[in-house]
Amino acid sequence: MSAAVTAARAGLVRCGSCEKLSRARPLAPGARARCPRCGAVLWRRKPGSLERSWAFLLAAIICYVPANLYPVMEVGGPGGSEADTILSGVQAMFAVGWYPVGLLIFFASITVPILKILSLMGLLVSVQRRSNFSREPAGCTAPAPHPVGSSGSAPQATGRASPL
C-alpha cells in the first residue's frame, strides 16, 4: 500500500477563502503568499485550528449537559401533556410501544453525540501528540514538514501554523 498523495506532498496549497488550489512557490523570509484569485493570505495550516477545535469540543461537552437535563419535547395525550427530556422521552416512547422511534431518538440524541465527542477528542489528542496511528502503513515514516516552496531542508516542526 502506497502513501496517500496529499495536496501538501503535491506542492499545492488551498486558499481558505475561495478554495483555489495554487502551486507553492519559494518565498523570501517573512514574505507571505497570496491567492492569485482573491488575494487572501495562503497558509499551509489554518492558524489556531487546534485551539479552535478544542474550544468547539469544550462547547459541545458543555452544551451536551443541559441538552440532556432540560425538557426538549412535549408529549400530549387525552390526559394532558407532559414535558420530557430526551431520555424521559425515550422512556415514554418505549412505554407506548414505539420502540423503533425510541431507539432512533436514543441513538441520534444520546449515543451519537457522545461518540462524536469521544472521536473528536481522540483525534485532537492524536494530532497534538503527533501520533502516527493509522496515518501511514507500518514501516513507513512520514516526511518531515517543510515550508511551502522550500526544496529540501526541513526546519523543525513547531506545531504552529505559518504563512507561506
Ligand SMILES: [Zn+2]
Ligand atoms: Zn482565494
